[in-house]
Amino acid sequence: MSNLGDLQSLASSITAVTSPFRNYLNDLYAKYRSVNEGAVADYIPELALAKPEWFGICVVTRDGQVFEVGDCDKLFTIQSISKAFVFGLALEDHGREYVNSKVSVEPTGEAFNSIVLDEATNRPYNPMVNAGAIATTDLIKGKNGTERLKRVLEMFKRFTGRDHDINLPVFLSEKATGYRNRAMAYLMLNFGMVSDKIDETLDLYFQQCSILVNAKDLAMLSATLANGGVNPVTKERAIAEQYVQDVISVMLTCGMYDASGEWCYRVGMPAKSGVGGGITAVVPGKLGIGTFSPPLDAKGNSIRGIKVCEDLSRDFGLHLFNVAKPERDLPAWIAGGDGINDW
Amino acid sequence: MPKVISIHSYRGGTGKSNFAANLSTTVAALGNRVGVVDTDVPSPGIHNLFCLEPEQIGTTLNNYLWGESSIEDAAYDVSANVGIDGTGKLFLVPSSVKADDIAKILKDGYDVRLMNDGFRNLVKGLQLDYLFIDTHPGLSKDTFLSIAISHILILILRPDKQDYQGTAVTVDVARQLKVRRMLLAINKAHSKLNLDALKQKVEETYNETVAGVFPLSEEVVQLASEGVFCVKYPEHPVSQEFRKVAQQIIEG
Numbered sequence: 001m002s003n004l005g006d007l008q009s010l011a012s013s014i015t016a017v018t019s020p021f022r023n024y025l026n027d028l029y030a031k032y033r034s035v036n037e038g039a040v041a042d043y044i045p046e047l048a049l050a051k052p053e054w055f056g057i058c059v060v061t062r063d064g065q066v067f068e069v070g071d072c073d074k075l076f077t078i079q080s081i082s083k084a085f086v087f088g089l090a091l092e093d094h095g096r097e098y099v100n101s102k103v104s105v106e107p108t109g110e111a112f113n114s115i116v117l118d119e120a121t122n123r124p125y126n127p128m129v130n131a132g133a134i135a136t137t138d139l140i141k142g143k144n145g146t147e148r149l150k151r152v153l154e155m156f157k158r159f160t161g162r163d164h165d166i167n168l169p170v171f172l173s174e175k176a177t178g179y180r181n182r183a184m185a186y187l188m189l190n191f192g193m194v195s196d197k198i199d200e201t202l203d204l205y206f207q208q209c210s211i212l213v214n215a216k217d218l219a220m221l222s223a224t225l226a227n228g229g230v231n232p233v234t235k236e237r238a239i240a241e242q243y244v245q246d247v248i249s250v251m252l253t254c255g256m257y258d259a260s261g262e263w264c265y266r267v268g269m270p271a272k273s274g275v276g277g278g279i280t281a282v283v284p285g286k287l288g289i290g291t292f293s294p295p296l297d298a299k300g301n302s303i304r305g306i307k308v309c310e311d312l313s314r315d316f317g318l319h320l321f322n323v324a325k326p327e328r329d330l331p332a333w334i335a336g337g338d339g340i341n342d343w
Numbered sequence: 344m345p346k347v348i349s350i351h352s353y354r355g356g357t358g359k360s361n362f363a364a365n366l367s368t369t370v371a372a373l374g375n376r377v378g379v380v381d382t383d384v385p386s387p388g389i390h391n392l393f394c395l396e397p398e399q400i401g402t403t404l405n406n407y408l409w410g411e412s413s414i415e416d417a418a419y420d421v422s423a424n425v426g427i428d429g430t431g432k433l434f435l436v437p438s439s440v441k442a443d444d445i446a447k448i449l450k451d452g453y454d455v456r457l458m459n460d461g462f463r464n465l466v467k468g469l470q471l472d473y474l475f476i477d478t479h480p481g482l483s484k485d486t487f488l489s490i491a492i493s494h495i496l497i498l499i500l501r502p503d504k505q506d507y508q509g510t511a512v513t514v515d516v517a518r519q520l521k522v523r524r525m526l527l528a529i530n531k532a533h534s535k536l537n538l539d540a541l542k543q544k545v546e547e548t549y550n551e552t553v554a555g556v557f558p559l560s561e562e563v564v565q566l567a568s569e570g571v572f573c574v575k576y577p578e579h580p581v582s583q584e585f586r587k588v589a590q591q592i593i594e595g
Contacts, residue, residue, distance in 0.1 A: 007516065014455070014487045014491045017455055017456050018488065023459075023463060026460055026463070068456075343344055343345045343467075
């Protein structure tokens with residue numbers, strides 16, 4: 001029986017390579033690799049080292065099939081993408097009501113680093129802007145900074161199925177220059193919205209942003225959400241099922257910085273981007289997408305990543321609110337066979 | 344829609360390269376744009392049949408797999424070498440016959456995804472109607488890939504116990520890889536065998552179609568891979584059998 005299992009697993013890895021769906025992704029890669037717009041983030045020197053030509057697309061389906069094209073193993077820092085998942089951990093630690101009392105879920109329309117709190121409740125607007133993310137990170141349980149970081153890293157491991165490291169130079173740079181984030185934290189402390197262990201929480205916040213991931217990890221993160229919180233490959237539960245919808249809905253309304261409304265309208269996939277060049281996008285019940293390409297648009301979203309998600313959404317009808325018959329049938333393109341002309 | 348045809352056998356010496364050269368030439372002679380890729384990187388040889396000498400070969404499949412060139416740059420127009428004119432075209436992507444190059448690719452391996460993407464780029468770049476893949480015998484990651492990517496897999500076997508057993512294994516693997524269409528070809532059949540009975544028995548054993556039965560031919564051996572047999576002897580029964588197989592590929 002073990003032989004049959006090996007044959008099946010080798011056969012499935014090969015058919016993932018020859019599947020029309022991977023060929024489609026490959027064509028997307030070829031179509032957008034020459035796009036020369038945007039700029040690599042350079043507010044700290046470590047991010048400016050990223051090469052504009054790096055480009056990877058990975059899709060992981062709900063049943064654990066992995067399709068990779070381009071630079072899917074290249075590591076980069078997760079940055080703001082961490083916010084969505086730390087929000088999930090905070091919900092598990094404290095429950096929905098308590099977390100909502102500390103952070104609202106209202107889109108701001110302001111830039112991600114704006115210093116603005118809800119005037120009536122003093123809450124930061126949502127867990128995806130820096131202020132809200134710091135307040136969310138503050139909620140992560142643990143008796144000291146080390147234990148809290150360990151819990152965050154273990155959570156990411158449950159999602160992606162592998163161990164993660166911190167990029168130390170990025171962490172130290174963010175920490176050394178993060179005056180604005182420090183100011184926000186103190187403003188929130190003033191209003192009693194965060195605890196007084198400010199330095200520990202800010203360290204944890206800068207560390208969570210400096211976690212190293214690749215495009216495949218980003219696809220696994222969203223595929224795990226798409227699969228109800230269970231990693232589709234390892235079958236391990238990464239987040240309590242009841243909080244999956246919390247994370248996904250905040251990604252839909254706030255995940256793409258102040259371009260979230262436009263994104264929701266055009267692409268319609270709950271997603272989160274980071275200034276490292278990553279985007280993770282969820283198609284609930286179907287698949288997760290991870291893209292990596294460092295050049296960003298003015299709002300801080302990866303330009304090639306946006307284009308890839310737009311095409312996938314349109315061609316396979318993956319917009320959340322799509323009711324029209326898509327041009328391409330996703331299960332058929334994944335399975336391959338005679339009906340598909342991918343040549 | 345272009346068609347990809349893999350020519351494979353479980354054991355070596357069944358006549359894969361000869362078969363691939365004759366069949367691809369026959370299909371090209373009918374006015375089609377045809378490509379042949381020699382993926383037998385450990386022991387390449389099909390370039391001999393197309394009269395492409397090592398000194399005429401610069402860029403090879405190896406260079407493409409090492410990221411040094413596009414796959415189109417490794418394609419050689421061999422139409423004239425096999426007497427094809429008119430609308431038909433025949434291109435060959437050879438593997439390197441340099442010992443160093445073979446050693447390097449055996450030592451480092453290569454990314455099967457790159458091979459898959461190369462096949463597609465070649466078909467698009469040269470606007471091919473048919474792509475033939477000549478493979479290394481046996482089962483490996485790269486033969487799995489060429490089986491999985493094919494629209495038609497042709498398995499060659501000789502009437503020999505070793506081939507029978509190996510073909511059964513390959514048929515299982517091909518089904519696991521959800522191959523779209525499989526054809527068997529019996530090669531080097533002894534003249535004293537009843538070819539019709541042989542064909543029927545093989546079809547029953549594997550539950551797959553036998554596309555052609557090729558008797559052991561003194562003339563094929565005499566040509567000794569210096570050229571494509573069906574070009575030199577178009578009216579020979581072997582050449583006629585190739586036309587029969589070509590018809591099944593074009594129509595199917």
